[in-house]
Amino acid sequence: MAVVLILALLLVGSVLFHVLSPWWWTPIASNWTYIDSTLIITFWITGVVFVAVVSFVAYCVWRFRHKPGNRAAYEPENRKLELLLASGTAIGVAAMLVPGLFVWNQFITVPKDAAPVEVVSQQWLWSFRLPGVDGKLGRAETRDISPENPLGVNKNDTAGLDDVIIEGGELHLPVGKPVHILLRSIDVLHDFYVPEFRAKMDMIPGMITYFWFTPTRTGTFDILCAELCGVGHSQMRGTVVVEEAADYQAWLEQQQTFTQLLASGEPQPTN
Incomplete structure (x- = not known):
């Protein structure tokens, strides 16, 4: 239970730190808006994954804690799970990379009056x-x-x-x-x-x-x-x-x- 509580505190503390962080929304240059939009997308995707993984680990530590007489089941592979994880990872990475291409285009498309x-x-x-x-x-x-x-x-x-x-x-x-x-x-x-x-x-x-x-x-x-x-x-x-x-x-x-x-x-x- 101590490990589960530590993981739960880590999860809550990380989310609160992000939400309450004082560095948001201090535009000093024109490129803040579109770069910040990309950062927000990245934070949302990685944040959801972080919450899901830490929650899953905490659940597994509690659900499968040691009990006398329990034995672990050996499962060398699970094709459905592997396909789900690989597909989800690919979609998440693409969702983070694609907006960056539009941001990069804005970053290097110089206006004529510059x-x-x-x-x-x-x-x-x-x-x-x-x-x-x-x-x-x-x-x-x-x-x-x-x-x-x-x-x-x-x-x-x-x-x-x-x-x-x-x-x-x-x-x-x-x-x-x-x-x-x-x-x-x-x-x-x-x-x-x-x-x-x-x-x-x-x-x-x-x-x-x-x-x-x-x-x-x-x-x-x-x-x-x-x-x-x-x-x-x-x-x-x-x-x-x-x-x-x-x-x-x-x-x-x-x-x-x-x-x-x-x-x-x-x-x-x-x-």
Whole structure:
């Protein structure tokens, strides 16, 4: 009976913890709604299975407890039960996976008015690149990286000359404006993760991965690397500041462009 009571308390406590959990319904970005819907479906399916399994185990512990003279019956297989369990598992897994396909489609279908923002990762630093007045990001290649050109922007691409370069600083975003996050790694596998934005994506060397979202609340949020990338992995942190349009524009005007970065790295003339 002690085991049965422990299982019953575990079951009730788990359900209450889920129902009373305070983290629900705190939207900070546009993708919260459809990602949360997928999470709720997953919680319902796995929750029903959890309740059923724990209840069944508790029942079996009580129903088939040891009694003098009782002997266990040996049944090597039960085809009906196996078919039922296999079918039920397949349906449950499909019910969890199919909504994810629609969510993934929304996650990567970028609206036309989304502003591009490049996030560049390296051991163990976050850097960012924003378009200049032309609204376009210039081409960049890892092989073009140098001390004077830390993000490898193509010097011959005029679209990149006015790009805003932010090396190891804060990324600022305007609230209520969709952003197209372009992810690039210049050394090993990293993962761009902002928990409050429901945003997470691997950064694979040699590839550009992406997603989009619209920040809907001002504030300061941590950027984490969610992929083990070396001894400094736990210290690879950054910051996203979401602010009103006027504050964002004032911050943007204080940042250096790629042209200014190149000029600052050139030898100064002597008298």
